[in-house]
Each structure stands twice: as structure tokens, then as C-alpha cells.
Amino acid sequence: MKSCPICNSSETNAILKSEKEFLSNTIFDIRECFECGVSYTDPRPDNLDPYYPTNYRGYNFVINKLLKMFYQGRINGWTRRFKKPGKVLEIGCGPGYMLDVFRKKGWRVLGLERSADTARYAQEVLGLDVFVGDIDLIPEKREYDLIIIFNVLEHVTDPTTILRGCAKRLKPEGTLIINIPNINSLQARYAGSHWSHLDPPRHLFYFTPKSSENILSKCGLTINDIKYNSFEFDSFGWLQSLINKITGHYNVFALYLMGIEPFSRKVVLAMALSFFLIIPSCVLSIVGRLTKSGALMQVSARPNLL
């Protein structure tokens, strides 16, 4: 796939070559488009299912508890500017933890999820409304005060269809919030092919502040601001990237926490290193945030009205 899947330009260049995927040992390149600035995984597998093990993001109780705590803080920040609870749509809502927090704050909530298995928890255990499939399942009405796409856009095969769909479903004064990795971050540039958030082919696209602006404007949206406030994912990204660089193994610690990597010498080594690297990782994450080159961007945007 030499031409850019976003803008179709044939002016692209491989910025990282021969990245090996850990489950299948398949080789991927990361190509950057000169025209729109978006980078992408090449080649793109026809079927991505084999690259998503059953436990993908299926963290244990303690990690889930921690993530939920961070979700709570984040959602408080997002909802603060609304005088009263509104209506929120989360694209790629997973088991529905975020929507559950919104609902407890009095918001009306709807989720969209690609995996029926994952959606089942949200639907059956939490009793949330979740559609399984694409954005066209959601009526095209300007009814959402907030649409959230949290650590999901980099995984989807067609981000522009989703973003255009969001632009048409937001209220005129509504806000889209997207969390995505930043391939121009300090972390990505330092770690190169060891960057923990690279993760091809689960990640199909890699954005920068500039390329997110390009793609959003192509889809009828204008950026309000970009924040680098994902302290937990940013620090963990540093930790895992540093361990990757030292050991030459890829994301062993993260995979162990997901229950995908069995307990082994590699895991013990990663744990021992993390003991020494956790504080430097937190400090580096703060440096990234202060210099506006954090590894995760929170992009806030509004729809362009004709």
C-alpha cells in the first residue's frame, strides 16, 4: 500500500522498516505521507482479528480500578464546562467503563463497539446501550453534546468515515474529544522502533499535532486545542519503551499485565527494570507535557457548520 489511505497521495516514504509483530512474527513498515502528514502501517492485513488476542486490554482487577480512577478525573474535566448533563456518544467504548461514569453523572449515553464480545459486558452487566458495528448504525442527527474516541482512532481502518460521521452527529456547539498517540512526541522520537505505542498492525495510523489538524479539517472539524494530559498512558509508555530498548523484547510488561504473556524470565526482567525506571518515566512524561511533545494527545474539536 504505497499510496496514503487518507489522502491517496503517492508521495510516501517508509520511516520505519521491518517491524516484527510478536504474535505472528509478520513484518510491517511504517510509512509517512508527505501530503497530509499521517503515517500508517504497511501492508495492512485483510483480517485484523488474529492480531487481537482475547485478552487484549483485558487488564486485571487492580489495573482496571486504577484506569477507572483516571477515567473519573478525566470525565470530571470534560463535563465541567456543561451547565447540565447532556448526551454523549463513545466510539470504541469497550466494556463501557467511561459511559458508566457519564451515566452516574446524569448524562444520557450511547456506545459503539466493533467487538460483540466486548460490548456484551457493557450491555448485559452494566445495562448500557451499545451498538455493535459502524458509525452508520447511529442516526444522523445533530444530537450529541460530546463524542469521545479514546485510544481507538489509531486502530480503525477508516478514520475519515468515523470523523465525518462525528461532524454530522455533534450539536453545533458540541465537542469531539479524541485521544491518540503522537508519533512526533519526545517518546516516539527517542524510542524509534522500540516505541511502545507503535504496535503495528493493531495501530494502523500514527498522528502528529499537524496531521490531526489536517485530517480533522478534511472531515469538517476544527481543533479547539490539544492537551498532553494522559499521565498514566504517557508514563507507562516511557516505562515500556525504555524496557523495550534495553531488553530488545517488545511490550512484554504490558502484555503480561493483559494476561497475554505468561510469567517468564522476560517478565521478571521487565519488572526488575520497571522498579528503577518508574520515577524517570514519570519525570519524562511531565517533560513531554510541559514541552507540548507528550506521547498521547487529547485533541478537542468542534464541527464546522455550513
Ligand SMILES: [Zn+2]
Ligand atoms: Zn496522505
